[in-house]
Amino acid sequence: MESERMNIVLADDDADDRLLVRDALAETQAPPQLDCVEDGEALMDYLHRRGKYEHLPAAQQPRIILLDLNMPRKDGREALKEIKDDPNLRQIPVVILTTSNAMEDIQRTYDLGASSFLIKPRNFESLVKTLDTLVRYWFDTCRLPKS
Amino acid sequence: MNHDHKPFTILLADDDPEDRMLTRDALAESRCANRLETVENGEELMDYLNRRGKFASLADTPLPGLILLDLNMPKKDGREALKEIKGDPMLRRIPVVVLTTSKAEEDIYRTYDLGVNSFITKPVKFEGLVAAMQMLSRYWIEIVELPTEESQHGI
Numbered sequence: 001m002e003s004e005r006m007n008i009v010l011a012d013d014d015a016d017d018r019l020l021v022r023d024a025l026a027e028t029q030a031p032p033q034l035d036c037v038e039d040g041e042a043l044m045d046y047l048h049r050r051g052k053y054e055h056l057p058a059a060q061q062p063r064i065i066l067l068d069l070n071m072p073r074k075d076g077r078e079a080l081k082e083i084k085d086d087p088n089l090r091q092i093p094v095v096i097l098t099t100s101n102a103m104e105d106i107q108r109t110y111d112l113g114a115s116s117f118l119i120k121p122r123n124f125e126s127l128v129k130t131l132d133t134l135v136r137y138w139f140d141t142c143r144l145p146k147s
Numbered sequence: 148m149n150h151d152h153k154p155f156t157i158l159l160a161d162d163d164p165e166d167r168m169l170t171r172d173a174l175a176e177s178r179c180a181n182r183l184e185t186v187e188n189g190e191e192l193m194d195y196l197n198r199r200g201k202f203a204s205l206a207d208t209p210l211p212g213l214i215l216l217d218l219n220m221p222k223k224d225g226r227e228a229l230k231e232i233k234g235d236p237m238l239r240r241i242p243v244v245v246l247t248t249s250k251a252e253e254d255i256y257r258t259y260d261l262g263v264n265s266f267i268t269k270p271v272k273f274e275g276l277v278a279a280m281q282m283l284s285r286y287w288i289e290i291v292e293l294p295t296e297e298s299q300h301g302i
Binding site for chain 1: 239242252260278279282283291292
């Protein structure tokens with residue numbers, strides 16, 4: 001599967017957190033390409049290739065979406081629901097990456113169709129380890145739908 | 148961050164006894180300590196999850212934390228079972244991982260469309276299967292938070 005594109009989009013409103021994930025992903029064994037958006041509304045624009053994302057090729061949808069839950073404008077729960085209700089987007093796995101460990105968030109997001117729920121480790125080394133496992137699991141072990 | 152030894156049960160649905168044994172051995176080899184239960188087809192899987200028929204005695208026990216699902220099975224195949232599970236408000240939150248020999252794009256696309264949590268094409272060689280089960284355990288047991296009360300853990 002190495003010939004297949006490895007690209008991920010991350011939706012997170014915190015600029016420091018986006019940078020941390022970017023830096024941590026760069027330290028994984030096979031770093032995927034990462035695009036970042038700053039809230040659920042920007043994520044939906046990105047996925048629909050509209051507004052400031054109009055120029056992006058429609059055929060190169062992300063293979064995986066990493067989604068924070070608490071964001072302004074449109075939060076992760078709402079974005080997740082929209083993605084999973086959309087027949088053209090629902091095949092893309094959505095992995096929740098958040099600091100929340102509330103059982104209610106965990107259950108609700110699985111109910112809405114999240115593929116899995118990860119709690120963002122606070123220290124950088126653990127974040128690298130978590131993201132390395134995530135990348136290897138999704139891109140080496142699993143098969144993903146073609147975008 | 149260390150989430151070892153979560154007690155949840157893994158449920159495997161596969162009609163081939165040899166494949167069930169291989170998956171069991173590969174999980175054991177990858178040092179997965181979780182209990183593995185097996186059923187033989189989609190119909191048994193739905194009986195197991197709904198605690199009915201020969202599984203009625205499980206009524207008060209926790210549901211599995213993770214389901215490994217073969218696609219091609221008699222009676223009710225994996226696609227139908229997946230559709231039922233993801234259409235059922237009581238069951239849909241349980242993660243389902245397809246574990247199959249199929250690598251058909253259509254199966255991949257269609258099962259993600261039905262809400263599968265991930266899709267693994269079973270490696271043909273045993274060592275490959277062990278490596279895949281190792282990554283599966285590392286992902287679902289060590290870093291993922293599962294929605295079932297029994298599998299919750301602190302951080």
